[in-house]
Amino acid sequence: MATKLPEAPRVGMVSLGCPKNLVDSERILTKLRSDGYAMSPDYAGADVVLVNTCGFLDSAKEESLEAIGEAIAENGRVIVTGCMGKEAETIRARFPNVLAVTGAHQYEEVVGAVHEAAPMPPSPFVNLVPDAGLKLTPRHYSYLKISEGCNHRCAFCIIPALRGDLVSRRPDAILREAEKLVEAGTKELLVISQDTSAYGVDIRKEPRLWKGRDVIPHMTDLARELGRIAPWVRLHYVYPYPHVDQVIPLMAEGLILPYLDIPFQHASPSVLRSMKRPANEAKVLERLKKWREIAPDLTIRSTFVVGFPGETEADFQYLLDWTSSTCSTGSTRPSSTGSARSASSPSRVRRPIPCPARCRKR
Numbered sequence: 001m002a003t004k005l006p007e008a009p010r011v012g013m014v015s016l017g018c019p020k021n022l023v024d025s026e027r028i029l030t031k032l033r034s035d036g037y038a039m040s041p042d043y044a045g046a047d048v049v050l051v052n053t054c055g056f057l058d059s060a061k062e063e064s065l066e067a068i069g070e071a072i073a074e075n076g077r078v079i080v081t082g083c084m085g086k087e088a089e090t091i092r093a094r095f096p097n098v099l100a101v102t103g104a105h106q107y108e109e110v111v112g113a114v115h116e117a118a119p120m121p122p123s124p125f126v127n128l129v130p131d132a133g134l135k136l137t138p139r140h141y142s143y144l145k146i147s148e149g150c151n152h153r154c155a156f157c158i159i160p161a162l163r164g165d166l167v168s169r170r171p172d173a174i175l176r177e178a179e180k181l182v183e184a185g186t187k188e189l190l191v192i193s194q195d196t197s198a199y200g201v202d203i204r205k206e207p208r209l210w211k212g213r214d215v216i217p218h219m220t221d222l223a224r225e226l227g228r229i230a231p232w233v234r235l236h237y238v239y240p241y242p243h244v245d246q247v248i249p250l251m252a253e254g255l256i257l258p259y260l261d262i263p264f265q266h267a268s269p270s271v272l273r274s275m276k277r278p279a280n281e282a283k284v285l286e287r288l289k290k291w292r293e294i295a296p297d298l299t300i301r302s303t304f305v306v307g308f309p310g311e312t313e314a315d316f317q318y319l320l321d322w323t324s325s326t327c328s329t330g331s332t333r334p335s336s337t338g339s340a341r342s343a344s345s346p347s348r349v350r351r352p353i354p355c356p357a358r359c360r361k362r
Helices: 019-034 058-074 083-094 107-117 159-163 171-183 219-227 242-246 248-252 269-274 281-294 313-325 339-344
Strands: 010-015 048-053 078-082 141-145 188-192 208-210 213-215 232-235 259-261 299-301
Touching: 010 019, 010 058, 019 048, 019 078, 019 107, 048 058, 048 083, 048 107, 058 078, 058 083, 078 083, 078 107, 107 171, 141 171, 171 188, 171 208, 171 213, 171 219, 188 219, 213 219, 219 232, 219 242, 219 248, 232 259, 242 248, 242 281, 248 281, 269 313, 281 313
Parallel strands: 010 048, 048 078, 141 188, 188 232, 259 299
Antiparallel strands: 208 213
C-alpha cells in the first residue's frame, strides 16, 4: 500500500513596492518552499497570506493598507512584513486581526510567524530536521542565544570588532525557540549573549505578542516568560546593572535558577579604568549583599583577568581581598586584545605571583 504524505500548508504572497522588496519576497518564499510549504496563486487556496508592504510614499502606504485589508477580507489569516512593519501600531489599529507584523529584511521573523500560523504537519518521511534544530549538546540542556554583539568597548575584548554592536532578537522568536527546545526534551535553558543585561535596549519600544499578551524586550520580562516554559533557566554573561535587581525576585519565586554568571574581570579601580570598565566595585558588593537577602541560595560565577597591562602587586592583592569578601573562586585566561602589550608595560609585575590555593582552578 502506498504511503500518503500529509498535504503541505499553502502560502499566498502579495508583494508591493520596489525591486528590492521583490527580492525580499523571493527570499522569503524560497525559505518557505525549502521548509516544505506549497505556494498558492490566490487567496482562496492559501492557509496564510503574506503582504510585503511599501512605505516609501504616502500613496504607497495607502496602497499597502488597502492590500492588507483585501487579504483579510478574502482570506482572514494575514502576516504583514516589509517597510511598513515599522508602523506596526498603525497597522494593528486598523487591522487588529493580523497574525503578525515584521519589518523589512526580518526573514527569520517572517518565516517563524508562518510556521506558527500554519505549522507543517509532522511526517517522518519529509521532516529530516526536528523542530528544535540539530544540537551538539546533550538532550537535557540547550544554549539559548538572545542577542549578538556588544555596545561596550572594553580594552581587552575584541568581540565588538568581530560581532559589532548589540542586536537583540525579538522576544517572541526567542520564546518560540525555547518552547520547541523544551518540547524536544530540554530541561535546562542556558541563556547566553555577549551582554545579557543589555538585552532589548536596541528594540525596547517593540513589544511582541506571545500567547495573547505583549512581551517587552527586556531582560526581566524575558526571564519571567522563559521561567514559565522551562523547568530550569540559567542566566549567563550578566553585568550588575541596577535593573538586574528586578530579576532576583524571580529566583526567590523559583521561576529561574538562583545563579548568575557575572564577568567582573577585576576589582581594582585603577585596573578597571584601564580596562575601560565601570570602577564601582564597592557598589557591586553592596548589590550582591542585597541580592542574597532576597535569594539566599544565589550562586555567582565569574571570571577575572590578571596580568593586565599596568596592574601592580597592590592591584592584584586588592583583587584577592575583594574575591575573598565575595566567597568566590575564579579562573584566568589570556586577554584577547591587551595581553600582547603587557611585556612593554613600565609598571608590569616582574615576578610570577602564585595564585593562592583558594583561587586555583579545581
